[in-house]
Amino acid sequence: xxxxxxxxxxxxxxxxxxxxxxxxxxxxxxxxxxxxxxxxxxxxxxxxxxxxxxxxxxxxxxxxxxxxxxxxxxxxxxxxxxxxxxxxxxxxxxxxxxxxxxx
Numbered sequence: 001x002x003x004x005x006x007x008x009x010x011x012x013x014x015x016x017x018x019x020x021x022x023x024x025x026x027x028x029x030x031x032x033x034x035x036x037x038x039x040x041x042x043x044x045x046x047x048x049x050x051x052x053x054x055x056x057x058x059x060x061x062x063x064x065x066x067x068x069x070x071x072x073x074x075x076x077x078x079x080x081x082x083x084x085x086x087x088x089x090x091x092x093x094x095x096x097x098x099x100x101x102x103x
Contacts, residue, residue, distance in 0.1 A: 003069045004041045006033055010063040024059040030066070030090055034082055037068050046096050052077070054092035060084060 008015075008025050015023040031054055039046055060066055066089065070080040075095075082090040 001069050001071050002041060003067060004037050006037045006066045006068055008033075008060060008062055008064055008066065012062045015062040023062050025062065025064075027054075027056045027090075030056070030060055030082070031092070034066075034068050034080060034090065034092075035094065038070055038078060038080065042072075046078070046094060048096070050095045052093040052095050054090065056090050058084070058087050058089045060089050 012025060012029075014026050014029045018024060018026050031051075035046065035049075064084045067083050068080060069082075070078050072078050077093055077095045079093045080091065081088065
């Protein structure tokens with residue numbers, strides 16, 4: 001298992017209107033940042049890729065750091081789990097038919 005941290009700054013632009021007075025990081029942004037962090041930590045591009053699953057379990061707020069843990073399986077699947085402290089915020093899996101293509 002590999003782990004990386006992703007900080008969502010207090011002034012993250014996606015949180016400005018989502019939601020006024022109670023900002024959260026949108027799920028699509030959390031997923032996108034997670035996949036980009038995985039690519040960066042592996043120094044690889046996940047191309048082509050198919051999202052197998054994504055479950056959003058708890059909101060992520062601006063200013064929080066998300067711990068992204070992931071494992072790579074021989075069939076070209078990456079399973080990931082994200083948490084803020086002890087709280088699980090997202091789980092999922094992505095399949096890469098072509099395995100990995102250098103970035």
